[in-house]
Amino acid sequence: MTIATDDEIRSGKAVVKGTRVTVEDIVETFHKLGRSVSEVSQDFGISEEEVEEALRYSRSRNSTEIKA
Amino acid sequence: MYDLIADEDIPKPVVEKLRKNFSIFYVEEEQKGSTDEEVIQKSRELETPILTFDGDFFKYSSHPGIMHITQRTSYDLITDAVKDVGKRRPAELCYKNKPEPVQKLTPEITILDDRSRYSKIHRFSVLSQLSKVVAVVV
Numbered sequence: 001m002t003i004a005t006d007d008e009i010r011s012g013k014a015v016v017k018g019t020r021v022t023v024e025d026i027v028e029t030f031h032k033l034g035r036s037v038s039e040v041s042q043d044f045g046i047s048e049e050e051v052e053e054a055l056r057y058s059r060s061r062n063s064t065e066i067k068a
Numbered sequence: 069m070y071d072l073i074a075d076e077d078i079p080k081p082v083v084e085k086l087r088k089n090f091s092i093f094y095v096e097e098e099q100k101g102s103t104d105e106e107v108i109q110k111s112r113e114l115e116t117p118i119l120t121f122d123g124d125f126f127k128y129s130s131h132p133g134i135m136h137i138t139q140r141t142s143y144d145l146i147t148d149a150v151k152d153v154g155k156r157r158p159a160e161l162c163y164k165n166k167p168e169p170v171q172k173l174t175p176e177i178t179i180l181d182d183r184s185r186y187s188k189i190h191r192f193s194v195l196s197q198l199s200k201v202v203a204v205v206v
Contacts, residue, residue: 006103008103008105009101009102009104010077010104010122010124011104011122011124011127018100018101019076019096019100019101020075020076020077020095020100021076021077022077025077025121025140028140029079029140032140033140033141033142042080043079043081044076044077044079044080044096045080045096045100
C-alpha cells in the first residue's frame with residue numbers, strides 16, 4: 001500500500017508512504033494544474049505508480065463520500 | 069546558510085527556479101518523509117523560514133517564519149511571488165525584528181486570522197498583486 005497516514009506527518013493527512021507529499025497535493029497538481037502523471041511524478045520525486053495510486057485513492061474516497 | 073526551507077510539497081521545478089536567486093534547503097532531498105516536528109525543528113536550527121503549502125505549520129508558536137502558499141497555481145506565478153518577497157528584504161526572506169505595517173489582506177488570506185491566536189505569529193507582508201498566492205508570517 002503506497003498511501004499511508006501518520007498523525008505526525010502533514011497532520012495525519014493521507015500521504016505517499018515515506019514522503020510528506022499528500023494525496024491532495026497530487027490530485028490538485030494533476031487536476032488543477034493539468035500536469036501529467038509523469039510530470040507529477042517528477043515534480044514530487046515519487047514514482048508514476050505512486051501518483052496513479054494516489055489518484056485512485058482520491059477517487060475511491062470521493063466515491064465513498066458520495067454514497068454516504 | 070540557507071535563505072529558505074522548501075517543504076516536500078513544493079514541486080521541484082519551483083525549487084529549481086528559486087535556486088537561481090536563493091539558497092534552498094529542500095526537504096525532499098535532505099529529509100524526505102520527515103515529521104512536521106522535524107521540519108519545524110530544522111527551521112529553528114537553521115533559523116530559516118519554511119516555504120510550504122501546509123497551513124498546519126501555524127499551529128507551532130515558535131518558528132523563524134512561514135511562507136504559506138495558499139493555493140496551487142502555476143509554477144511561474146509561485147516563483148515570481150516568492151522572488152518578490154525576497155526583493156523586499158534581500159538578506160532575509162522574513163523579518164525577524166523589524167515588522168512592517170501589515171498590508172490589507174484579501175478574503176482568501178483572512179483564514180490566517182483564525183490562527184492569529186498563536187502569540188508569536190505576526191503577519192507582515194502580503195503581496196498586493198499576487199496576494200491570493202502567498203502569505204508570509206513570522
